[in-house]
Amino acid sequence: MPAPHMRERAEAAAAFLKALSHEGRLMILCHLTEGEKSVTELETLLESRQAAVSQQLARLRQDGLVTARRDGKTIWYSIADPKARRTVAMLYEMFCKTG
Incomplete structure (x- = not known):
């Protein structure tokens, strides 16, 4: 792969990983792998305030x-x-699977 193309792909990968690197965003994504969830459901599952959950969801939507x-x-x-x-x-x- 030519270096300029590899650089572009590396930048895209770094941006993707940066979006995942926040504990709250990662936990939201973990819960969403089980299916669609409302903000209220996510607040309960994460034991977090609505404002914090909404902020992380906004970032995930932006990305x-x-x-x-x-x-x-x-x-x-x-x-x-x-x-x-x-x-x-x-x-x-x-990291999460037991056994």
Whole structure:
């Protein structure tokens, strides 16, 4: 692979990993691998304040890792990027799986 192209790919990978490198964002993605969740559900699962969860979801949306859909007053979030789903699954396997 030519160096300029490799540099571009490395920059993209670094940005992706930076988005995942926050504990709160990573935990949100872990919960979203189980399926779509509302902000309220994520607050409960993470034992965190709405403002903190919303801030991390905004960052994940900005980075294209999650998507949102509105159903009445509820906003539902899900993983949008297949790379994020695969990476979180691998991290779960490495760090969270018991046995």
